[in-house]
Amino acid sequence: MLNNHYYCIIMAGGIGSRFWPISRADQPKQFLDFSIQGRSFLRRTYDRMKNVIPEENIIVVSLERYRDQVRSHLPELPEQNLLLEPYNRNTAPCIAYATYVILQRDPEAITVVTPSDHAIARHEIFNSTLLEALSYAAGSDALITLGVVPTRPDSNFGYIQMAGKPEERRPVKIKTFTEKPDANLARVFIDTGEFLWNSGIFVWRADAIRKEMEKYAPEITNLWVGWRDVLGTGEQQAFVDRIYTDMPRTSIDYAVMEKTDNAWVYPAEFRWADIGNWESLYEYLAYHDADGNALNRTSRRLLKDCSDNIVYSTKEGKLLALRGMEDFIVIDTDDVLMICPRDEQKLKDFLSQLAMPEYEEYR
Amino acid sequence: MLNNHYYCIIMAGGIGSRFWPISRADQPKQFLDFSIQGRSFLRRTYDRMKNVIPEENIIVVSLERYRDQVRSHLPELPEQNLLLEPYNRNTAPCIAYATYVILQRDPEAITVVTPSDHAIARHEIFNSTLLEALSYAAGSDALITLGVVPTRPDSNFGYIQMAGKPEERRPVKIKTFTEKPDANLARVFIDTGEFLWNSGIFVWRADAIRKEMEKYAPEITNLWVGWRDVLGTGEQQAFVDRIYTDMPRTSIDYAVMEKTDNAWVYPAEFRWADIGNWESLYEYLAYHDADGNALNRTSRRLLKDCSDNIVYSTKEGKLLALRGMEDFIVIDTDDVLMICPRDEQKLKDFLSQLAMPEYEEYR
Numbered sequence: 001m002l003n004n005h006y007y008c009i010i011m012a013g014g015i016g017s018r019f020w021p022i023s024r025a026d027q028p029k030q031f032l033d034f035s036i037q038g039r040s041f042l043r044r045t046y047d048r049m050k051n052v053i054p055e056e057n058i059i060v061v062s063l064e065r066y067r068d069q070v071r072s073h074l075p076e077l078p079e080q081n082l083l084l085e086p087y088n089r090n091t092a093p094c095i096a097y098a099t100y101v102i103l104q105r106d107p108e109a110i111t112v113v114t115p116s117d118h119a120i121a122r123h124e125i126f127n128s129t130l131l132e133a134l135s136y137a138a139g140s141d142a143l144i145t146l147g148v149v150p151t152r153p154d155s156n157f158g159y160i161q162m163a164g165k166p167e168e169r170r171p172v173k174i175k176t177f178t179e180k181p182d183a184n185l186a187r188v189f190i191d192t193g194e195f196l197w198n199s200g201i202f203v204w205r206a207d208a209i210r211k212e213m214e215k216y217a218p219e220i221t222n223l224w225v226g227w228r229d230v231l232g233t234g235e236q237q238a239f240v241d242r243i244y245t246d247m248p249r250t251s252i253d254y255a256v257m258e259k260t261d262n263a264w265v266y267p268a269e270f271r272w273a274d275i276g277n278w279e280s281l282y283e284y285l286a287y288h289d290a291d292g293n294a295l296n297r298t299s300r301r302l303l304k305d306c307s308d309n310i311v312y313s314t315k316e317g318k319l320l321a322l323r324g325m326e327d328f329i330v331i332d333t334d335d336v337l338m339i340c341p342r343d344e345q346k347l348k349d350f351l352s353q354l355a356m357p358e359y360e361e362y363r
Numbered sequence: 364m365l366n367n368h369y370y371c372i373i374m375a376g377g378i379g380s381r382f383w384p385i386s387r388a389d390q391p392k393q394f395l396d397f398s399i400q401g402r403s404f405l406r407r408t409y410d411r412m413k414n415v416i417p418e419e420n421i422i423v424v425s426l427e428r429y430r431d432q433v434r435s436h437l438p439e440l441p442e443q444n445l446l447l448e449p450y451n452r453n454t455a456p457c458i459a460y461a462t463y464v465i466l467q468r469d470p471e472a473i474t475v476v477t478p479s480d481h482a483i484a485r486h487e488i489f490n491s492t493l494l495e496a497l498s499y500a501a502g503s504d505a506l507i508t509l510g511v512v513p514t515r516p517d518s519n520f521g522y523i524q525m526a527g528k529p530e531e532r533r534p535v536k537i538k539t540f541t542e543k544p545d546a547n548l549a550r551v552f553i554d555t556g557e558f559l560w561n562s563g564i565f566v567w568r569a570d571a572i573r574k575e576m577e578k579y580a581p582e583i584t585n586l587w588v589g590w591r592d593v594l595g596t597g598e599q600q601a602f603v604d605r606i607y608t609d610m611p612r613t614s615i616d617y618a619v620m621e622k623t624d625n626a627w628v629y630p631a632e633f634r635w636a637d638i639g640n641w642e643s644l645y646e647y648l649a650y651h652d653a654d655g656n657a658l659n660r661t662s663r664r665l666l667k668d669c670s671d672n673i674v675y676s677t678k679e680g681k682l683l684a685l686r687g688m689e690d691f692i693v694i695d696t697d698d699v700l701m702i703c704p705r706d707e708q709k710l711k712d713f714l715s716q717l718a719m720p721e722y723e724e725y726r
Contacts, residue, residue: 302717317698318698318699319384321701321702321713322700322701322702323703330702334678336681336684337676337685337700338685339684339685339687339688340684340687341686341687346686350665350684
């Protein structure tokens with residue numbers, strides 16, 4: 001029997017420009033399936049959460065323009081559990097919106113906040129970690145981030161430094177947040193044993209995060225004055241659309257976690273990756289051949305004299321016939337063919353030239 | 364006023380496996396448009412011929428399976444001018460069929476035979492050359508091939524050696540036919556001044572080619588015994604389907620032109636190419652950028668650090684974004700992405716591994 005006070009906020013409003021041209025303004029990462037599992041990141045996130053959180057307490061926040069896609073990926077999601085923002089304003093406004101909705105339903109709520117586009121494995125550890133953190137948060141004002149015990153000095157993730165030695169089944173106070181370090185610094189982080197990967201998964205009492213947001217991010221919460229009269233009524237969407245025109249764009253880390261005295265991290269041992277760049281996608285792709293080529297599917301391919309490529313086609317059944325390619329990224333979508341050396345800097349520079357006009361309106 | 368005795372046979376039954384995966388069993392070269400003209404090779408061949416031949420006298424021979432495609436490319440073609448073979452048996456059977464159809468309509472016919480998938484430019488010279496050759500053929504039994512004055516030692520074309528010096532506006536007797544020579548031999552051919560490119564375009568009186576086919580290719584013409592009673596009746600297609608089960612596979616060059624004493628060549632100065640391999644396609648593609656990349660269209664592309672590639676996408680409007688590619692062939696079709704070094708041998712070897720099962724039944 002799952003605890004009725006446990007809630008979850010799945011943040012599914014990302015616009016996912018990092019994997020352009022696979023992810024697009026109309027097909028961001030949470031709706032993609034990079035693996036052969038046949039389930040999108042969003043679907044898998046939802047399925048993962050419902051082991052811990054009662055389904056009627058799972059709230060999905062996305063953008064109005066993704067309404068139909070969320071519905072098709074999560075047909076069982078109740079109408080009132082789908083919150084739609086008019087624009088993506090990063091995580092803090094998204095969390096504020098869902099927190100007010102949850103508080104109106106249950107002032108005692110304890111909430112998990114999770115991105116919808118991360119890869120997670122070892123589900124039993126994940127579930128027990130979440131339940132422990134929820135249980136701890138229920139009896140405190142702690143704002144807890146799950147911190148994944150790092151397995152390598154990855155410079156693509158954010159790091160959290162613990163203020164002390166972790167004890168079994170207890171969070172540790174956070175000393176610092178560090179955005180993606182360079183390779184050398186990442187190595188130092190790992191060697192000290194004081195750093196954890198910032199999973200972007202939070203656990204806290206809804207009233208605790210509300211209080212800290214009102215204290216540290218009044219530019220957000222002030223817009224929500226009068227929320228009790230509006231949420232759950234026919235006025236809700238119009239109200240949200242109106243206040244979002246003034247909504248600042250800011251992350252929960254920046255707006256609250258780095259400022260509050262109550263930031264804690266809970267060390268976690270499940271496998272986790274924010275597949276945020278092509279190199280992490282390389283690791284994650286479903287199929288790897290003996291020459292180090294990674295593909296998103298196994299059928300209909302002929303790779304000859306090819307090594308260490310990432311080959312991705314969104315078209316089911318399309319024959320991928322490559323010869324003499326080494327260390328390239330080859331992406332084939334319905335309307336883009338991109339071929340570029342597998343080098344983050346070259347890719348970034350190349351993509352910036354492509355302009356991606358479809359994203360501009362959402363930035 | 365065009366001469367009512369002038370007829371044309373457009374041979375449009377090729378299966379075009381050489382440009383796989385652009386050309387396919389269901390989309391051979393004659394139906395493609397490699398240029399930006401918006402007209403297929405077949406359409407352009409037809410339009411070219413109707414400057415010289417009355418439209419009602421233009422006969423198209425294709426395969427039954429291409430019926431709908433021919434109709435869509437040539438909607439004005441009268442039903443009785445579309446002849447459909449059940450299988451492709453090379454040029455000699457195709458020409459025999461159309462010649463009997465023409466002879467039944469007009470025993471005095473003088474006929475141009477032309478492939479449907481060649482590239483031709485300088486249309487005024489083409490038209491005047493054809494008219495001169497038709498006029499000459501009308502008064503003789505000569506079997507005339509148009510021989511294009513070569514502009515380079517191309518080893519991808521067949522050559523015809525003239526038996527003597529050409530005179531103005533007269534054909535020359537043919538001394539030898541040579542299939543694709545190697546590069547050195549092609550150079551020798553050019554230096555002698557005695558060789559012309561074999562255009563595959565023929566001009567002759569219908570009764571003259573009939574007589575020579577009956578003499579040198581009775582294995583074909585014997586199957587046509589009784590043709591006068593069948594052609595133009597409801598029995599025609601069933602008759603053709605029946606006799607083609609025994610029809611030998613042979614070219615008109617091999618079956619007749621290399622054997623007859625009446626083989627002539629008419630030197631021609633129009634621009635001509637049988638785009639029979641990727642290198643000739645490279646020359647012919649619509650767009651060439653300053654770095655030597657050839658593309659089939661000019662819009663929606665970003666090529667960076669790319670040189671001397673052939674880039675071809677069948678998808679209108681698809682963005683082609685390539686970086687760091689040199690001397691590659693990149694072909695994107697609906698169901699195949701092929702990337703291979705621009706090297707005929709590597710390509711040939713690679714394509715043979717791809718098996719192309721769709722062609723096997725037609726070979």
